[in-house]
Amino acid sequence: xxxxxxxxxxxxxxxxxxxxxxxxxxxxxxxxxxxxxxxxxxxxxxxxxxxxxxxxxxxxxxxxxxxxxxxxxxxxxxxxxxxxxxxxxxxxxxxxxxxxxxxxxxxxxxxxxxxxxxxxxxxxxxxxxxxxxxxxxxxxxxxxxxxxxxxxxxxxxxxxxxxxxxxxxxxxxxxxxxxxxxxxxxxxxxxxxxxxxxxxxxxxxxxxxxxxxxxxxxxxxxxxxxxxxxxxxxxxxxxxxxxxx
Amino acid sequence: xxxxxxxxxxxxxxxxxxxxxxxxxxxxxxxxxxxxxxxxxxxxxxxxxxxxxxxxxxxxxxxxxxxxxxxxxxxxxxxxxxxxxxxxxxxxxxxxxxxxxxxxxxxxxxxxxxxxxxxxxxxxxxxxxxxxxxxxxxxxxxxxxxxxxxxxxxxxxxxxxxxxxxxxxxxxxxxxxxxxxxxxxxxxxxxxxxxxxxxxxxxxxxxxxxxxxxxxxxxxxxxxxxxxxxxxxxxxxxxxxx
Amino acid sequence: xxxxxxxxxxxxxxxxxxxxxxxxxxxxxxxxxxxxxxxxxxxxxxxxxxxxxxxxxxxxxxxxxxxxxxxxxxxxxxxxxxxxxxxxxxxxxxxxxxxxxxxxxxxxxxxxxxxxxxxxxxxxxxxxxxxxxxxxxxxxxxxxxxxxxxxxxxxxxxxxxxxxxxxxxxxxxxxxxxxxxxxxxxxxxxxxxxxxxxxxxxxxxxxxxxxxxxxx
Numbered sequence: 001x002x003x004x005x006x007x008x009x010x011x012x013x014x015x016x017x018x019x020x021x022x023x024x025x026x027x028x029x030x031x032x033x034x035x036x037x038x039x040x041x042x043x044x045x046x047x048x049x050x051x052x053x054x055x056x057x058x059x060x061x062x063x064x065x066x067x068x069x070x071x072x073x074x075x076x077x078x079x080x081x082x083x084x085x086x087x088x089x090x091x092x093x094x095x096x097x098x099x100x101x102x103x104x105x106x107x108x109x110x111x112x113x114x115x116x117x118x119x120x121x122x123x124x125x126x127x128x129x130x131x132x133x134x135x136x137x138x139x140x141x142x143x144x145x146x147x148x149x150x151x152x153x154x155x156x157x158x159x160x161x162x163x164x165x166x167x168x169x170x171x172x173x174x175x176x177x178x179x180x181x182x183x184x185x186x187x188x189x190x191x192x193x194x195x196x197x198x199x200x201x202x203x204x205x206x207x208x209x210x211x212x213x214x215x216x217x218x219x220x221x222x223x224x225x226x227x228x229x230x231x232x233x234x235x236x237x238x239x240x241x242x243x244x245x
Numbered sequence: 246x247x248x249x250x251x252x253x254x255x256x257x258x259x260x261x262x263x264x265x266x267x268x269x270x271x272x273x274x275x276x277x278x279x280x281x282x283x284x285x286x287x288x289x290x291x292x293x294x295x296x297x298x299x300x301x302x303x304x305x306x307x308x309x310x311x312x313x314x315x316x317x318x319x320x321x322x323x324x325x326x327x328x329x330x331x332x333x334x335x336x337x338x339x340x341x342x343x344x345x346x347x348x349x350x351x352x353x354x355x356x357x358x359x360x361x362x363x364x365x366x367x368x369x370x371x372x373x374x375x376x377x378x379x380x381x382x383x384x385x386x387x388x389x390x391x392x393x394x395x396x397x398x399x400x401x402x403x404x405x406x407x408x409x410x411x412x413x414x415x416x417x418x419x420x421x422x423x424x425x426x427x428x429x430x431x432x433x434x435x436x437x438x439x440x441x442x443x444x445x446x447x448x449x450x451x452x453x454x455x456x457x458x459x460x461x462x463x464x465x466x467x468x469x470x471x472x473x474x475x476x477x478x479x480x481x482x483x484x485x486x487x
Numbered sequence: 488x489x490x491x492x493x494x495x496x497x498x499x500x501x502x503x504x505x506x507x508x509x510x511x512x513x514x515x516x517x518x519x520x521x522x523x524x525x526x527x528x529x530x531x532x533x534x535x536x537x538x539x540x541x542x543x544x545x546x547x548x549x550x551x552x553x554x555x556x557x558x559x560x561x562x563x564x565x566x567x568x569x570x571x572x573x574x575x576x577x578x579x580x581x582x583x584x585x586x587x588x589x590x591x592x593x594x595x596x597x598x599x600x601x602x603x604x605x606x607x608x609x610x611x612x613x614x615x616x617x618x619x620x621x622x623x624x625x626x627x628x629x630x631x632x633x634x635x636x637x638x639x640x641x642x643x644x645x646x647x648x649x650x651x652x653x654x655x656x657x658x659x660x661x662x663x664x665x666x667x668x669x670x671x672x673x674x675x676x677x678x679x680x681x682x683x684x685x686x687x688x689x690x691x692x693x694x695x696x697x698x699x700x701x702x703x
Binding site for chain 3: 312313315316317318319320321322324325328329332333417421422423424425427428435438439442448449452455456459460463
């Protein structure tokens with residue numbers, strides 16, 4: 001369970017990136033966050049696993065505090081998986097090595113254990129033949145699936161997705177979304193920043209709309225699409241649904 | 246500890262005749278470097294453009310120039326200009342040179358520094374021109390602009406902004422390399438510092454002064470360039486290091 | 488054109504090349520090591536490391552090498568009471584000077600890495616040390632190779648400055664022969680050719696190395 005309490009984040013120029021965000025995300029739930037650029041969605045995600053430092057508020061992951069300096073942040077991060085818009089695979093390592101690096105270093109698994117697990121994950125995301133290829137030899141969709149496997153290798157309780165399909169060719173979007181739908185249906189706690197409303201309709205329990213650092217709308221999926229309360233949300237949906245699924 | 250035995254005498258920096266010598270030295274550094282720089286920019290721009298033109302022999306010439314001047318130490322080039330070049334002239338011209346150009350070492354310095362720096366400037370012009378995406382040209386042409394208009398309004402302003410940072414560094418390098426002309430006798434500031442020491446044994450003060458000169462020039466140029474950059478800066482265009 | 492002057496004095500001049508190579512190799516190794524330390528300081532968030540290193544780098548990059556050599560020449564008798572041997576003076580001033588350039592190359596190499604790579608590494612639970620060792624440094628080194636090779640070639644050329652303190656490296660020897668034989672054109676063309684060949688080979692080896700490390 002992720003408990004976000006009154007989180008605010010700003011840089012020196014006074015503009016608040018996040019403004020008093022409060023939210024609880026139950027275990028096993030899938031939450032989609034959407035909104036215009038600069039609304040703070042990605043920053044919120046990065047605050048959850050401590051990659052970004054927020055000035056006010058608190059975040060607790062299953063009771064463990066993110067902002068407390070005494071927390072072992074590395075162990076905490078291992079339990080939260082993150083997938084990035086630009087994949088961020090390590091270019092100097094094969095797909096296999098990308099996946100086995102952290103389990104071996106952080107969980108001290110042996111090479112055999114890590115590689116067996118990695119192969120299983122690669123099969124699960126559908127690309128086990130690419131195991132020993134380098135990232136530059138893979139397509140965008142394949143790279144992102146390796147990235148998902150890399151995050152899953154740490155056996156996380158929560159997965160964070162930061163616009164995972166925004167940098168993909170249209171034809172490859174579905175192969176990645178299929179993997180994500182599989183994860184969601186399997187009971188993973190997921191927070192997904194995306195514009196893919198078809199995906200949201202299919203698996204999201206809740207959808208949050210953010211703008212200028214604040215949560216403008218926060219509702220169950222059907223209510224969000226059929227009966228949005230805020231005019232800003234309605235405007236956003238009008239514009240985005242004309243061209244998306 | 247040796248410092249106790251050393252008598253600092255900072256007055257050597259302004260005392261007659263050393264003060265005047267030092268000023269002369271500073272001025273020599275300045276005008277020698279500036280003359281060489283002008284030569285370098287003109288020559289470098291030409292060679293840089295030659296390197297991106299269509300015709301292979303022209304490109305080869307530009308390429309050869311750059312490779313030769315970059316792979317030979319500046320000191321060797323300097324010695325060539327000073328010792329060897331006059332010998333290549335016909336005897337009568339040599340005579341004229343020795344009789345009418347008393348400070349030949351200065352001019353040899355300008356020639357050497359200019360042609361050397363030109364090879365580096367050429368490379369920067371070339372990468373500036375190459376860094377502009379082809380689509381920029383296509384976009385401009387597609388709106389009906391002629392080649393000349395495209396270069397004048399789109400390409401050159403764009404390239405200019407890309408080039409400024411390495412250009413500034415090159416300018417400063419030119420100033421620093423002027424110090425090497427002391428080896429052929431030019432009385433620029435570093436040589437002057439050394440020279441004054443040979444009379445007064447106060448080399449530490451003079452080399453400190455010479456260092457201050459170079460550092461101040463560096464500071465001024467960097468400051469001017471940052472002012473210039475701010476005035477012509479386009480938000481988000483050039484990747485600033487963050 | 489009397490090419491015989493080159494042939495006659497070749498052993499003497501070529502002997503200077505040994506010293507040139509020696510100077511270059513020691514400077515490259517020493518300069519790189521000191522450069523790494525400086526770069527780490529410049530990347531550090533601790534002020535007491537960052538500021539001194541920054542001052543050092545700006546200071547040495549703002550001065551001509553020849554002036555740094557003189558500095559050392561004048562400073563060492565004052566500090567140590569006795570004057571340095573020419574070779575040692577050359578090495579110390581070269582290493583101190585070139586370290587500032589290496590520091591900037593290394594720093595740029597590390598900073599050229601996208602923030603995303605670092606975030607990806609941290610997000611899987613790797614510590615700063617583990618991330619640096621497995622993700623950041625391998626990529627940074629690959630990025631640095633071209634600039635490092637260029638700097639090595641520059642250092643090789645800079646050894647000719649040992650001329651001013653009388654060290655009998657290659658250029659000094661050519662100069663001495665010229666003083667005796669006065670066949671400047673042949674001799675300096677020869678010197679230019681030798682440097683040109685060595686530096687070109689060095690640069691080409693560097694490009695090949697760059698192509699090979701770019702592979703993955």
